[in-house]
Amino acid sequence: MSVTAAGPDSTTAFASQRGDRTRLMLFAPVAVFGVFLAVAAASTSGFLTTGNLKSVLLSSAFVGIIAVGMTPITIGGNLFSLSLGVTAAVCAMAFTYFLRLGFGEAIVLALAIGGLACGLQGWLVGALGANPIIVTIAAGLLQAAVATWISGGTSVLAPKGASFHLLTSSPLGFAFPIYAFIGATVAVEIVLRRTRFGSELYLVGDSKAAARAAALNITRITTGAFTISGICAAGAGVLLASTYNTATLNLQGTYSYDAIAAVLVGGNAVAGGRGSAIQSFLGALVIAAATSIALLRGYSTGVQILIRGLILLGVVVLLQIATARSR
Amino acid sequence: MPNGRRRDPASLTTPADAASPVASQDDGVEPFLAVTDVVKAYGAVEALKGVSVDIAPGEVLGICGHNGAGKSTLMKILSGLESPDHGSLRIRGQLVQLRQPQDAQRHGIVLLDQEFSIVPVLTVAENLVLGNVGERVLVRSGALQRRARELLARVGLSHIPPETPAEQLQLGERQLVEIARLLGRDATLLILDEPTAALSRGEIARVFDAVRGVAADGRSVIFVSHRLDEVLTLCDRVMVMRDGRAVATEPTRSLDKGRLVDLMLGAAGQELPAAPRRAAEDQAVTVSELSVPGRVDQVQFAFGSGTIVGVAGQVGSGASAILRAMAGLTPDATGRVTVRGRQVRFAAPRRAKAAGIQYISNDRKAEGLFLSQTIEGNLNATRFSRLSSNGWLSPRARLRSAAALASLVGIPAERLRSPVRTLSGGNQQKVLLGRCLRNESLALLLLDDPTRGVDVGGRAEIHRLIRLAAAGGTTVLFSSTELDEIMELSDVVVTMFAGRIVSISARQDTSPERVLREMTQDPAAGSNA
Numbered sequence: 001m002s003v004t005a006a007g008p009d010s011t012t013a014f015a016s017q018r019g020d021r022t023r024l025m026l027f028a029p030v031a032v033f034g035v036f037l038a039v040a041a042a043s044t045s046g047f048l049t050t051g052n053l054k055s056v057l058l059s060s061a062f063v064g065i066i067a068v069g070m071t072p073i074t075i076g077g078n079l080f081s082l083s084l085g086v087t088a089a090v091c092a093m094a095f096t097y098f099l100r101l102g103f104g105e106a107i108v109l110a111l112a113i114g115g116l117a118c119g120l121q122g123w124l125v126g127a128l129g130a131n132p133i134i135v136t137i138a139a140g141l142l143q144a145a146v147a148t149w150i151s152g153g154t155s156v157l158a159p160k161g162a163s164f165h166l167l168t169s170s171p172l173g174f175a176f177p178i179y180a181f182i183g184a185t186v187a188v189e190i191v192l193r194r195t196r197f198g199s200e201l202y203l204v205g206d207s208k209a210a211a212r213a214a215a216l217n218i219t220r221i222t223t224g225a226f227t228i229s230g231i232c233a234a235g236a237g238v239l240l241a242s243t244y245n246t247a248t249l250n251l252q253g254t255y256s257y258d259a260i261a262a263v264l265v266g267g268n269a270v271a272g273g274r275g276s277a278i279q280s281f282l283g284a285l286v287i288a289a290a291t292s293i294a295l296l297r298g299y300s301t302g303v304q305i306l307i308r309g310l311i312l313l314g315v316v317v318l319l320q321i322a323t324a325r326s327r
Numbered sequence: 328m329p330n331g332r333r334r335d336p337a338s339l340t341t342p343a344d345a346a347s348p349v350a351s352q353d354d355g356v357e358p359f360l361a362v363t364d365v366v367k368a369y370g371a372v373e374a375l376k377g378v379s380v381d382i383a384p385g386e387v388l389g390i391c392g393h394n395g396a397g398k399s400t401l402m403k404i405l406s407g408l409e410s411p412d413h414g415s416l417r418i419r420g421q422l423v424q425l426r427q428p429q430d431a432q433r434h435g436i437v438l439l440d441q442e443f444s445i446v447p448v449l450t451v452a453e454n455l456v457l458g459n460v461g462e463r464v465l466v467r468s469g470a471l472q473r474r475a476r477e478l479l480a481r482v483g484l485s486h487i488p489p490e491t492p493a494e495q496l497q498l499g500e501r502q503l504v505e506i507a508r509l510l511g512r513d514a515t516l517l518i519l520d521e522p523t524a525a526l527s528r529g530e531i532a533r534v535f536d537a538v539r540g541v542a543a544d545g546r547s548v549i550f551v552s553h554r555l556d557e558v559l560t561l562c563d564r565v566m567v568m569r570d571g572r573a574v575a576t577e578p579t580r581s582l583d584k585g586r587l588v589d590l591m592l593g594a595a596g597q598e599l600p601a602a603p604r605r606a607a608e609d610q611a612v613t614v615s616e617l618s619v620p621g622r623v624d625q626v627q628f629a630f631g632s633g634t635i636v637g638v639a640g641q642v643g644s645g646a647s648a649i650l651r652a653m654a655g656l657t658p659d660a661t662g663r664v665t666v667r668g669r670q671v672r673f674a675a676p677r678r679a680k681a682a683g684i685q686y687i688s689n690d691r692k693a694e695g696l697f698l699s700q701t702i703e704g705n706l707n708a709t710r711f712s713r714l715s716s717n718g719w720l721s722p723r724a725r726l727r728s729a730a731a732l733a734s735l736v737g738i739p740a741e742r743l744r745s746p747v748r749t750l751s752g753g754n755q756q757k758v759l760l761g762r763c764l765r766n767e768s769l770a771l772l773l774l775d776d777p778t779r780g781v782d783v784g785g786r787a788e789i790h791r792l793i794r795l796a797a798a799g800g801t802t803v804l805f806s807s808t809e810l811d812e813i814m815e816l817s818d819v820v821v822t823m824f825a826g827r828i829v830s831i832s833a834r835q836d837t838s839p840e841r842v843l844r845e846m847t848q849d850p851a852a853g854s855n856a
Contacts, residue, residue, distance in 0.1 A: 196715035206697035215680035273699045
């Protein structure tokens with residue numbers, strides 16, 4: 001972390017040093033793991049090939065899009081959603097089903113369902129002060145229940161002849177989800193940095209009491225943050241459905257938890273008020289790279305999961321040290 | 328220490344006499360605690376400038392003095408929260424050093440804080456053993472209940488079963504449970520800092536009974552209060568502090584309220600501040616029948632635009648509760664508030680803001696600032712909607728707005744991107760005020776204790792900014808517990824006691840003595856001063 005902290009200091013004006021350093025501290029965990037991974041990658045044959053790097057990017061894309069969408073929830077001081085994986089799977093089913101109405105219509109409907117489902121959760125959390133963890137767990141169960149009820153518990157198959165070439169294409173040799181991942185990151189980052197909503201989200205996340213006294217619209221801001229997460233999760237669901245050509249609730253896999261891990265590894269402040277979409281993007285990449293290295297080295301699934309666990313644990317420790325220093 | 332009993336304040340700081348444990352032998356009682364020539368400075372500010380006092384077993388010593396006199400610092404030193412820079416403490420003649428609260432507790436000195444420290448979800452019995460040094464981790468429940476019952480009986484709460492959840496207790500009962508907790512720690516000296524500030528008259532009587540019971544056991548009590556009637560009723564002796572010194576320590580029987588006020592004011596009472604500005608005659612802000620259950624009782628007033636109104640009242644007087652209610656932060660408030668002719672509904676800060684009201688809390692850290700955010704973000708916090716177009720907000724617009732505000736409040740523009748927590752208390756408060764400046768739609772600014780924890784220089788700056796806001800036509804309502812601030816800043820002074828307004832007067836028509844008297848004496852108790 002000393003590498004990242006020292007570099008820009010010498011070039012930025014004296015004035016902003018302190019603020020920059022605090023912000024750079026948050027990238028510390030990613031940087032440490034980046035260096036660690038670079039060493040491991042260089043010594044793992046087959047990692048630094050174009051093919052493998054593309055597959056790392058692709059495998060991080062689905063989790064990454066959900067993680068990027070989760071970021072506004074975390075920044076807004078509402079910890080995490082525990083049901084974005086379910087939302088992704090439900091939206092994948094909706095997308096597959098609505099393909100009979102047309103490709104564009106299916107995408108719009110799926111994103112709307114995701115945004116609405118999560119936006120409602122955000123309203124509950126913002127307006128009633130409900131605990132986000134409990135609300136999102138409950139909402140996950142409700143979504144799964146409705147989806148199972150409507151689909152009759154079977155997988156939804158894409159109608160014959162439905163075309164979603166775009167989503168399965170690979171422009172310039174990169175699979176479409178990679179573009180979607182980068183696009184989502186840039187879009188959320190712009191919303192966070194360049195809109196009134198984003199600016200106020202950081203304040204609400206920093207202190208709800210102060211936001212209330214300053215008469216900020218906590219309900220609207222929280223609803224907005226959850227809506228973004230729902231749209232992103234739905235986007236990931238659409239991509240999952242087009243990849244597999246079918247959709248079931250099982251698509252959710254461990255996406256909810258993996259996305260949380262990516263947000264954490266990215267060094268976003270769990271208590272809210274600090275973080276960025278780019279950090280979650282990097283967090284997802286680090287986890288995917290570590291998994292890829294473990295795979296290439298022939299480690300068993302158990303060891304792969306162990307590595308992920310160790311990375312998370314390491315982040316908690318490093319973040320603690322970093323924030324303690326920046327105070 | 329016989330010196331303390333004399334009328335001559337100068338003799339109080341004679342260390343040779345006071346330090347000698349035999350000094351009090353002529354009373355026949357060795358003092359439990361002897362404080363000698365204690366000095367404490369925070370940076371350049373000397374909070375205590377050589378204070379000496381002693382307290383005998385079984386004595387109730389009252390300490391008076393208005394804010395900044397040094398009372399709290401002295402209590403912190405006695406309870407081990409602060410160490411003196413100079414001077415000594417003796418307990419039963421033995422020199423002691425209290426480096427941390429546990430040291431004080433070991434010597435039998437315990438502090439009952441102004442803030443309640445009862446944990447609502449625990450039972451009364453569990454609360455009674457909370458935080459005791461030397462308490463076993465696992466307590467047998469039978470023994471615990473027995474002990475709790477015994478402690479409760481000693482504070483007149485024998486009707487409360489120990490297994491009652493603490494949240495079911497009334498405010499006064501909680502206070503008594505806290506006192507019982509201190510007794511459970513084998514306290515030989517109880518320090519009660521403003522114990523009655525939040526209590527009703529009946530509850531106060533029970534606290535008094537408990538205190539008298541404690542003293543009858545041969546334990547000592549220090550009773551710090553702004554309420555002169557209470558001090559005169561309860562205490563054996565009273566020490567008056569002013570400006571970091573003990574200006575007098577006298578038996579209560581030789582004192583009355585008038586003399587206490589004179590002692591507290593000193594020479595400051597004679598200096599009159601510069602003539603106040605003329606107040607506008609329109610009724611920009613009106614309040615009628617404003618009540619907050621348990622805090623504010625049927626308050627009404629009307630003030631013109633550009634008027635600075637000082638609401639003078641001690642902690643618990645309702646001064647800050649009025650401001651919170653008008654800011655929409657108290658859901659159970661009732662009454663009518665109009666701002667520039669429009670009625671404002673309670674219970675939602677956003678409604679208050681829409682009516683042109685902004686509020687700055689007295690708790691800068693918890694309810695004012697966004698501590699991890701930049702100074703820029705904190706200055707702009709309430710104006711992102713005005714700076715943005717269609718929801719888009721350019722960094723340049725943010726910076727331009729923040730730079731203008733920063734120069735207005737005197738914070739260097741280079742620091743805009745630093746976290747606000749890197750600023751001093753005074754500068755943090757200036758950031759909060761800056762948030763409210765340059766805002767034409769701001770009709771009413773509510774400031775709860777605007778210079779709490781701010782040094783003298785910062786205070787003058789903050790007063791300048793408040794006058795600046797008022798000069799722009801904003802009505803300013805500020806609460807303060809500090810007499811100097813009230814007299815210096817207000818066009819109109821409202822004095823409050825126990826949730827009611829005692830008087831409303833233009834500043835030139837009142838005097839520091841009158842304001843202090845109205846802040847500290849129960850008007851219902853009649854005047855025997």
